[in-house]
Amino acid sequence: MKEIFEPARLFMNNLPPSFIWEVLFRCVVVYLSLIIVLKLSGRRGIKQLSIFEVVIILTLGSAAGDPLFYEDVGLLPAICVFIFILVLYRITTYSISKSKRIEKLLEGEPVYLIENGEFAIDKFKKESMAFDEFFAELRLRNISHLGQVDLAILETTGEISVFYLDNDKIKYGLPILPHHFNNKVNKLNKNDIYACRFCGNIQKPKETVENCTCDKCGREDWVKAINDKRVS
Ligand SMILES: [Zn+2]
Incomplete structure (x- = not known):
């Protein structure tokens, strides 16, 4: 029978404190994979949100959700997830502000889609773009x-x-x-x-x-x- 408010489970899901290192490792892997997947999706920001903010929302959202009602998810690892993700995000934004190359790699550059009334097809791969959306944007x-x-x-x-x-x-x-x-x-x-x-x-x-x-x-x-x- 599980005890209610039992500290070892409530805070640490009955795991040793060194589990926090594993949480750090998991954060780095999830953070990087999400960035890579979102980059590969070819999708740029979702309107004003950069892909980094999307990553933050996804990771914090799930880290915040699970310990709310799964009795075997400890609070401390979840709080550590918040801190680790925040630190990773600050490292990312810091590197972007310091290095033009990293900025270009992670955020991309503005791309000319139309020049002088025609698609600038030499400047981008037209097949990879959602043209219905683009036309809708122009019609608006x-x-x-x-x-x-x-x-x-x-x-x-x-x-x-x-x-x-x-x-x-x-x-x-x-x-x-x-x-x-x-x-x-x-x-x-x-x-x-x-x-x-x-x-x-x-x-x-x-x-x-x-x-x-x-x-x-x-x-x-x-x-x-x-x-x-x-x-x-
Ligand atoms: Zn043509």
């Missing part, structure tokens, strides 16, 4: 096609900065309104203007052509381009 800023965008930059926080072209400088661009974007065309008519659905490249065929390949990315995936003004 009243953008209906890429020809309205001078620059779009993916910041290290996961947010996107957008610089617009003035209304008189707007050119033909890839439409991002769903009904328009999904309206693929196979045959490109002479003198109409088309946008590559992959890279946003604009093409104006001199002849009517079927299965035309994009000059920039080599794909055959077209939609009619538009040059609407941006209504804000």
Whole structure:
């Protein structure tokens, strides 16, 4: 029969004090694995939260939860988890502030997504990005096609900065309104203007052509381009 408020179990789950070293080891392993997994997920911050803050929330959250109601989880190891994770986090932020290289490795750099109305496909791997989300983000800023965008930059926080072209400088661009974007065309008519659905490249065929390949990315995936003004 277990005794209630029995100190050896309540504080130390009946383990010797040296168990704290094992807790330290577990913290380091979990902290590093979470950072690696979140880095590998390709996901940047979740809006304002950096991946480090996400790691903190995950680890502290579970360390705080278990000792609340599992009678065989001691309080002291959980408190040590808080302290160890905090120290690891402070070491991380300190190294980031001291070394440009570590900062670049852990936080990444801002990435140009759109330059002058087209995807900057030489600057990033387009396949690895969630484009539905990106287009939704642009639509929320009243953008209906890429020809309205001078620059779009993916910041290290996961947010996107957008610089617009003035209304008189707007050119033909890839439409991002769903009904328009999904309206693929196979045959490109002479003198109409088309946008590559992959890279946003604009093409104006001199002849009517079927299965035309994009000059920039080599794909055959077209939609009619538009040059609407941006209504804000
Ligand atoms: Zn293309």
